[in-house]
Amino acid sequence: MDIKIIVGTLAGILTSISSVPQIVKVIRDKKAQAISPVMFFVLLAGNLGWTYYGTLLTDWPIICTNAFAAMLDVCMIILNYKYNKM
């Protein structure tokens, strides 16, 4: 298998799942005061941009990893809104 495909897929998986530990921490601690919602709005815009880029190239790994990341960003924005003032 091509080293580029391996490196690109691994890097894509890592950047896509990076929000998971943050989501788990917020749900567990029920605290989100220190988290910047702006960060996740910018990430959401970026991940949706990459998803669109993937559709332009018909590149399914780009589409799937970024659509998944965008979904996590939306979760994080909702959690931030829910726990920010508690």
Next chain:
Amino acid sequence: MDIKIIVGTLAGILTSISSVPQIVKVIRDKKAQAISPVMFFVLLAGNLGWTYYGTLLTDWPIICTNAFAAMLDVCMIILNYKYNKM
């Protein structure tokens, strides 16, 4: 200019600078308790992976945006360590 280059560049800039509002917020509030350091370690690994992917393709936009993002991840890890227990 090709629409793919515009969309890819915009998405790359957005995902790269997404940590900036979080870094600004932590420096301003001097609080990082709710932030998951694991998130930024995973992001750092992913961004370094993308930087390596960029060197394999000799693609400077991929190299520059991800090396910059990796630098921001390191800043965020240091800030998290500094302000997590204060």
